[in-house]
Amino acid sequence: VVASMAHLQEEKMRLQEELLGLREKLAAREDEELSRSLQLQSQVEALKAKLLEQGQEISRLHSQLAGTDAEKHRALLAAENERLRQEMKSCEGELLELRRQQQQAPCQGCAHLQENAELQERLCQLQQEAEEARAKLAELELEVQQKTNRLAEVELRLKDSLAERAEEEERLSRRLRDSQETIASLRAQPQQIKYIIKTVEVESAKAKQALCESQSRNQYLQEQVGMQRQVLKEMEQQLQSSQKTVAQLRAQMVMYEAELERAHGQMLEEMQAMEEEKNQAIEEAFSRAQVEMKAVHENLAGVRTNLLTLQPALRTLTHDYNSLKRQVRDFPLLLQEALRSARAEIRQAIEEVESTNRELLRKYRRELQLRKKCHNELVRLKGNIRVFGRVRPITKEDGEGPEAASAVTFDADDDAVLHLLHKGKQVSFELDKVFPPQASQEEVFQEVQALVTSCIDGYNVCIFAYGQTGAGKTYTMEGTAANPGINQRALQLLFSEVRGKEADWDYAISVSAAEIYNESLRDLLGKEPQEKLEIKLCPDGSGQLYVPGLTEFRVQSVEDINKVFEFGHVNRATECTNLNEHSSRSHALLIVTVRGLDRSTGLRTTGKLNLVDLAGSERVGRSGAEGSRLREAQHINKSLSALGDVIYALRSRQGHVPFRNSKLTYLLQDSLSGDSKTLMMVQVSPAEKNSSETLCSLKFAERVRSVELGPGSRKAELASWPSQEQLEGDSAGTSVASSRGQAAPSPGQLSSRSASIRRKLQTSG
Ligand code: ADP
Ligand code: MG
Numbered sequence: 012v013v014a015s016m017a018h019l020q021e022e023k024m025r026l027q028e029e030l031l032g033l034r035e036k037l038a039a040r041e042d043e044e045l046s047r048s049l050q051l052q053s054q055v056e057a058l059k060a061k062l063l064e065q066g067q068e069i070s071r072l073h074s075q076l077a078g079t080d081a082e083k084h085r086a087l088l089a090a091e092n093e094r095l096r097q098e099m100k101s102c103e104g105e106l107l108e109l110r111r112q113q114q115q116a117p118c119q120g121c122a123h124l125q126e127n128a129e130l131q132e133r134l135c136q137l138q139q140e141a142e143e144a145r146a147k148l149a150e151l152e153l154e155v156q157q158k159t160n161r162l163a164e165v166e167l168r169l170k171d172s173l174a175e176r177a178e179e180e181e182r183l184s185r186r187l188r189d190s191q192e193t194i195a196s197l198r199a200q201p202q203q204i205k206y207i208i209k210t211v212e213v214e215s216a217k218a219k220q221a222l223c224e225s226q227s228r229n230q231y232l233q234e235q236v237g238m239q240r241q242v243l244k245e246m247e248q249q250l251q252s253s254q255k256t257v258a259q260l261r262a263q264m265v266m267y268e269a270e271l272e273r274a275h276g277q278m279l280e281e282m283q284a285m286e287e288e289k290n291q292a293i294e295e296a297f298s299r300a301q302v303e304m305k306a307v308h309e310n311l312a313g314v315r316t317n318l319l320t321l322q323p324a325l326r327t328l329t330h331d332y333n334s335l336k337r338q339v340r341d342f343p344l345l346l347q348e349a350l351r352s353a354r355a356e357i358r359q360a361i362e363e364v365e366s367t368n369r370e371l372l373r374k375y376r377r378e379l380q381l382r383k384k385c386h387n388e389l390v391r392l393k394g395n396i397r398v399f400g401r402v403r404p405i406t407k408e409d410g411e412g413p414e415a416a417s418a419v420t421f422d423a424d425d426d427a428v429l430h431l432l433h434k435g436k437q438v439s440f441e442l443d444k445v446f447p448p449q450a451s452q453e454e455v456f457q458e459v460q461a462l463v464t465s466c467i468d469g470y471n472v473c474i475f476a477y478g479q480t481g482a483g484k485t486y487t488m489e490g491t492a493a494n495p496g497i498n499q500r501a502l503q504l505l506f507s508e509v510r511g512k513e514a515d516w517d518y519a520i521s522v523s524a525a526e527i528y529n530e531s532l533r534d535l536l537g538k539e540p541q542e543k544l545e546i547k548l549c550p551d552g553s554g555q556l557y558v559p560g561l562t563e564f565r566v567q568s569v570e571d572i573n574k575v576f577e578f579g580h581v582n583r584a585t586e587c588t589n590l591n592e593h594s595s596r597s598h599a600l601l602i603v604t605v606r607g608l609d610r611s612t613g614l615r616t617t618g619k620l621n622l623v624d625l626a627g628s629e630r631v632g633r634s635g636a637e638g639s640r641l642r643e644a645q646h647i648n649k650s651l652s653a654l655g656d657v658i659y660a661l662r663s664r665q666g667h668v669p670f671r672n673s674k675l676t677y678l679l680q681d682s683l684s685g686d687s688k689t690l691m692m693v694q695v696s697p698a699e700k701n702s703s704e705t706l707c708s709l710k711f712a713e714r715v716r717s718v719e720l721g722p723g724s725r726k727a728e729l730a731s732w733p734s735q736e737q738l739e740g741d742s743a744g745t746s747v748a749s750s751r752g753q754a755a756p757s758p759g760q761l762s763s764r765s766a767s768i769r770r771k772l773q774t775s776g
Contacts, residue, residue, distance in 0.1 A: 012304035398716040403483035404448035419697040469616030471682040478694030480595040480627030524579040528597035535579040536562040
């Protein structure tokens with residue numbers, strides 16, 4: 012605070028000094044201005060005196076003009092003019108000097124700068140006016156010169172004529188004298204005199220005429236002099252007007268001086284005001300500084316007391332610091348010891364962890380096997396064969412009107428139930444799951460997903476699409492490019508699952524595509540698709556079946572799958588005239604084989620996924636069909652019945668499963684038996700006009716599903732699957748199942764039918 016006070020004092024001193032300097036400068040500038048105005052005044056005075064002199068000179072000239080020598084005046088005027096010009100020049104020089112001074116030291120930010128500029132401007136104007144007056148003066152001088160010249164001429168002429176006149180007078184007086192003498196001499200002789208007188212009279216008349224002439228000339232000259240006087244008068248008037256201008260200029264000058272005075276007064280006032288403001292500010296700052304100083308003093312006192320209290324704390328801190336220093340000195344040793352023990356502990360812990368790890372791995376493997384067993388058990392309990400129903404939406408092809416109305420309804424609370432309105436009666440069916448028309452491909456696939464992934468664990472899986480033509484089998488299996496079905500989604504899922512297990516497993520996925528038409532098997536990916544393939548027993552004696560010549564493609568990406576599908580389609584299409592009809596009368600199979608190797612255990616697995624788009628299940632009117640169409644229908648009937656028989660036999664755990672009854676079941680034998688899994692997707696159309704076919708399909712579905720497993724089912728060991736014809740008979744007859752489960756044969760019924768079935772089996776060999 013003391014320092015700031017000192018600083019403020021210094022600042023104040025400096026400001027005062029500056030003020031003094033400014034005042035001095037101002038005084039100097041005032042003096043300068045005063046002297047300059049005095050100079051200008053004196054110049055004006057001098058000019059005035061000169062004007063007066065000139066006026067006098069002019070009046071003198073005026074008075075002397077009548078008959079004096081104008082040359083002298085002219086010389087006088089010229090000299091005067093020259094003097095005036097020199098004075099003007101010196102005045103201009105002074106003015107220039109003054110301007111230069113002003114430029115060198117312009118008063119910065121002075122309010123008079125503008126006034127000064129105005130004055131200068133005014134001065135310029137005055138100079139201009141003076142210049143104009145000078146020019147006028149020069150003009151007048153020129154005129155005077157001309158006039159004097161003329162005057163001199165006139166005078167000269169006057170002198171000449173006067174001389175002539177004197178001469179003439181002399182001559183005449185001489186003649187007069189002669190004549191008087193002659194007259195006197197002639198007086199004596201009177202006649203002679205008379206004559207002489209006459210002569211004289213004649214001569215004197217001449218002289219009189221000459222006199223008259225000279226008198227008139229004299230008159231003319233006098234007139235000329237009068238004219239000159241008039242000119243002089245005009246010049247006088249001009250002079251008077253210029254005097255007036257000078258008087259005006261003087262008045263302006265006086266006005267400017269007054270303004271200068273006023274401005275000076277204002278400046279002084281402003282300076283006074285500034286001085287006062289400054290003093291006030293200094294006083295305020297001083298008082299503020301005093302207040303602050305007081306506060307600082309108080310703070311200082313507080314800090315002093317704090318310092319006093321801090322001293323003991325500092326003592327304890329130094330003590331602590333010393334002890335810490337000691338500890339730091341000892342720290343490395345302690346650290347090394349701690350590190351040693353920690354390392355030993357860590358090593359021990361690692362060893363322990365390693366052993367537990369080994370133990371855990373062992374347990375994990377055992378658990379894995381256990382899990383597989385449990386899974387198998389669970390699947391067995393749930394049944395390895397599952398039946399889903401899918402109802403397609405009403406399409407444009409169904410037409411319009413009551414025929415196209417939906418005959419199928421659903422249960423909002425139970426997604427396993429659906430109701431069909433057939434011939435005015437409502438029939439209900441229970442399946443494992445029912446997909447309504449609005450179910451997406453994605454939703455359908457979600458239900459199938461688990462089945463597909465079990466293929467990776469080495470299980471064989473079959474997925475069948477069953478139903479009449481146009482019920483959506485191909486849509487569900489293949490789908491469209493924008494909305495693919497189970498086939499493509501399954502392969503994609505397999506790829507991603509396999510990628511997830513890459514760390515421990517090596518997997519290879521390969522695909523085959525085949526078609527069964529009229530009980531003959533064809534390779535859709537082969538070079539010669541029309542060639543019929545045979546199903547044979549493996550020669551290694553394992554009892555496994557294989558198809559020699561069936562093409563297998565290794566696939567690794569979605570692009571590969573698409574290529575394979577496209578290739579299969581092309582092969583199928585080139586082999587028939589109407590693909591749609593052909594595909595509805597043949598079974599299309601996509602066989603995916605997943606082979607895996609566990610790198611850590613060397614365990615090998617092989618899983619097969621069979622995706623089958625079955626031929627249309629519709630009944631062909633026996634009366635209408637002939638020839639090849641009838642043969643096709645018979646083959647289809649046979650193979651679908653055989654599939655039903657096999658599934659029935661499997662679910663009821665019969666000792667004998669009639670795989671050999673059709674090419675399809677024979678080919679899929681090892682994918683249907685053992686702990687394989689099967690899904691039957693029963694496709695139906697909701698349209699009213701398809702209701703009897705829908706009824707048949709749903710009955711087929713329910714029958715597949717309702718075969719009970721477990722100890723009780725042993726009784727049904729020999730029961731057989733109803734043939735397609737039987738299904739037909741059921742749907743045509745009146746004994747339509749009106750409640751769930753009724754379609755399944757009761758144990759009693761089964762035992763009564765078993766005899767005939769056994770017979771059938773025996774005859775079929
Ligand atoms: P199928 O193979 O049983 O003869 P399609 O799969 O060819 O029957 O289906 C017949 C028609 O119905 C096709 O035009 C198909 O696109 C359409 N379709 C079938 N199911 C569905 C569905 N769930 N959603 C939309 N359209 C469907
Ligand atoms: Mg189809």
